[in-house]
Amino acid sequence: MVGIDIEKINRFEHWTDEGYERIFTKNEINYVKSFENYLERFCGFFCVKEAFVKAIDDDSLIYKEIEVLHSETGKPYIKRNEYIDSILKEKHKSRIEISISHCKDYAVAIVVID
Ligand SMILES: CC(C)(COP(=O)(O)OP(=O)(O)OC[C@H]1O[C@@H](n2cnc3c(N)ncnc32)[C@H](O)[C@@H]1OP(=O)(O)O)[C@@H](O)C(=O)NCCC(=O)NCCS
Secondary structure, eight states: OEEEEEEEGGGGTTOOHHHHHHHSOHHHHHHHHTSTTHHHHHHHHHHHHHHHHHHHTOTTOOGGGSOEEEOTTSOEEEOOOHHHHHHHHHTTOOOEEEEEEEOSSEEEEEEEEO
């Protein structure tokens, strides 16, 4: 199963802290805010959440439950939790792979579930 999403960075320009906190976890916000070009990174994480919904074909998902973390090398991954595991189990899937890219104007993410 595969999902992809692309978003304009400027979509996030006028979001309030409350807006970010509704969609992103504390870990995600701390990671993103450690970079100067942090809007690109919020946008990339948002794309992961949308791409995950497309891949899993379930629009009842809570975005904050889909948390993007990074390995020591910087490779992004979705943190496993009970909620994610229950959805994967229902779909008879077990593995999630993601990739993110961003530039000044756009961010894109792809999610593969198998
Ligand atoms: C990882 C790398 C390919 C990112 O490419 P980029 O064009 O700078 O940036 P992009 O916007 O396309 O990608 C950034 C995203 O890559 C992802 N990423 C970072 N390290 C990664 C890794 N080791 N594996 C997979 N994805 C990685 C992250 O998700 C990052 O976004 P995020 O921090 O917001 O989550 C690049 O920075 C890198 O480290 N290359 C190492 C190889 C290299 O430098 N070679 C030089 C040859 S001259």
